[in-house]
Amino acid sequence: MKKEKKMKLSLPEEELMNSGHLACQGCGATLAMRYVLKALGQKVALCIPACCWSVIDGPFPYSSLDVPIFHCAFETAAVSASGVKAGLEMVGDTETTVVAWAGDGGTFDIGIQALSGVAERNDDIIYVCYDNEAYMNTGIQRSSATPYGAWTTTTPVKHFKDRPKKDMEAIMAAHRIPYIATASIGYPEDLFRKTKKAKEIKGTRFLHIYAPCPTGWKSRPEDTIKLARMVVQNATFPLYEIEWGEKYTLNIKLKEKKPIADYLKIQGRFRHLTEKEIASMQEEVDKKWQRLLSLVNSK
Amino acid sequence: MKKVIMGNHALSYGAMLGRAQVISAYPITPQTQVVELLSEMCADKTLDAKFIKVESEHSAMAACLGASLAGARTFTATSSQGLTLMHELLHWASGGRLPVVMGNINRAMAPGWSIWSDQNDSLSQRDTGWIQFYCCSNQEVLDTVIQAFKVSEKLLIPSMVVLDAFSLSHTYEVVDVPEQEKVDAYLPPFKPQIKITPDEPHAFGGLTSPEHYFELRYKLQKDMEKAPALIEETGKEYEKMFGRYLGLVDEYCCDDADIILITSGTVGSTARVAAEELRQEGIRAGNLRIKAFRPFPFETVRNIVKGAEKIAVVDRNISYGHHGMFYEEVKSALYGHNDSLPVFGFIAGLGGRDITPSTFKEITNYALKKKKPEEEIIWIGVKR
Incomplete structure (x- = not known):
C-alpha cells in the first residue's frame, strides 16, 4: 500500500480569527x-x-x-x-505585543501626525497599515494612498486621481525606525516571516500590507489573490524591507518584470485609462523600480 | 511639609502623590511648568511613571486613553487651544469609561491670540461627560487632583481640575504637601475590573447599534448622578486625614446675606474681599464659589441661596447667543423651586481683564438698585 503523504503547511493551522466577521467577499484586509x-x-x-476593520x-x-x-x-x-x-508595562505586562492596525486613510492621511510622533520616539509597537488604496469603509473616496489614474467616488472618471500614491515607506524610513516592510496578502509566507521578524524587534516597526478590495476596485472577488501577486510581479508594489532607515533588502526578486497593463485591465477603477495614460504610468513604475534597486544596491 | 509653589507645580505634586503611572502631555502656555516638573520627577524616579512626550494634545489624550484602558493611572495637563484640540477624545474618555485626570489652565480662546484667563476653553467642554472642578488656591489644586483620582476611578468617569491662567498657574503660595504614606492610605491603587489584556480578550468601543448605545449613555448619566454625594464623601474623608474639606461648593457669609455673589475659580477670593468691605459699609454680601461645575450641585446651590434677596452670578465666560454659563446653571437650579428670587447675570474679565474688588462692588450696587434683571447680560468693564 502506498504511504499517505501529508501536505507540508507553510503557515500554522491555528486561527485567531473566526468566521462570522462582516467583510465583503474577496476582502484582502481579512486575509x-x-x-x-x-x-x-x-x-x-x-x-x-x-x-473597514472596525466594522x-x-x-x-x-x-x-x-x-x-x-x-x-x-x-x-x-x-x-x-x-x-x-x-x-506599568501594570506588569511586558510581553504583550501591541499592534496599531489601520487602513490607508488612517495611516497616510489623518493618522500620519500621531504615527510620525510614535516613530520619532521609537515607541515599542508594531504599526500595520492594510492598504486598499482608498476610503473603502465610507464608500470608496480617494486617499493619499490611491494610485495615479484610479477612479474613486471623489475622483470621478472625468477627473481621476492625478497625483501619485504617497511614498509612505520613504516617510517612515526618514524616521530611522528599526524595521519597515512591505508585504502582500498574495505572498503569505513572506508576510508571515516579516511579521515574525517584526515581533522580535524592539521599537517602532511598520508593516505595509497590500490588501485588494473588490468592492472599491471593481474587481472580481476571485481575483483578489491574483491582483495581490500581479502588483508585486509588475513592481507596482515591490516587497522589501528597510532596517534603521538605511539598509534596503528586496525580498521578491523579479526575473521578468511584468507590464502593468494586465493588472490594470482587471480592475474597473482603471477602466477609463487610455493606452497613452497607461504607457506613462508604466514609465513611472519603471522609474520607481530603478530608484528602489539603487537603494537596495547602495549598501 | 509646607512648600511655596506655583499653581502649576501644585498639579504636578498632585499627580506625583497620586502615583500617576502614565503621563502624556504636550506643552502650551500657561501650562508648561506642570509637565516640566513631571518630566523631572519621572527622570529622577521621584515618580515611577512613563512619560510619553507626544506631538500634540490630541495624541496626549489618546495615549492616556490607551494607558488607562490597560489599567494604569493616567494624568495629563493642558490649556485652551490644547484642550479644544482634545475635544473629540474627551468624549472618548467618558464614553469609554476611562478615569483619566487632567489639569486644565483656563486660558482664553484665539483669535486674537490670548494667553490670559477666561473659562471658555473648559466650559465649552461642558457636555463631554467629564467631572469639572474649578479651584481657588494652589492648595486646593493639589488636594483636588488626589481627590479626583479617587472619585474618577470609583465612577469610571474622567475629571478635569481647572485653574486660572497666571492668577493661579504662575502664582506662588504656601502649600501643605501631604506625606506620601498618608495619600496612599487615602487613595488605593487603580484596579479596574475590565481592561485590555490578552488573558481575557474583549473588544472595547466597537460598532454599537441603537439596540445598545442608549443604555451605555444612560449608565454614564446614572453614574454621574452619583458624583455629588461621592465628592462630598471623599471630601470629608480627605478632611479627616488632611484637615481640609473638599466639597462641591465653598461658601462665605451666605447665611445672613441679602445678596450672594456667585463665582468660580480665583475670582472667588476677590469676591470675598469685596464682600468683607461691603459688610463694613452695611451691605450684607456673601460669596458662593461653585467648585464642581459638572456634576452641577443643584441642590446645594438651592439650599445655600434660600434666604438671599438677590443673586449676582459673575461669569468669566460666555455662550454666544445665550448667557454666561454659570448664570444659566444657577437659574436652572432655582427654576420651579425659588422662581421669585432675582438672579442677575454679569459677564466680566474675558481674555484676562482684571476682576477686582471694585468690580464686585459695582456689580452689587447694580443688583441692589434694580428690582429684577432688565438685561439678559450685564456687561461689566467692557469698553463700548
Missing part, C-alpha cells in the same frame, strides 16, 4: 489580519481606528478575533498603541 495573527500569536493587543470585527457585543481590541479614534491608532503599551 492580512488572519496571517498577521498567525505570526504574532495570542499575546497581542490591537488598536483599531475607524477603518469587519463585528458589532458590540461580538468580536471575530480571539485577541483584545481597543477601537480608538480615527487619527490615533499609533499613539493609542503607545499608550496601551506604556499602560501594560
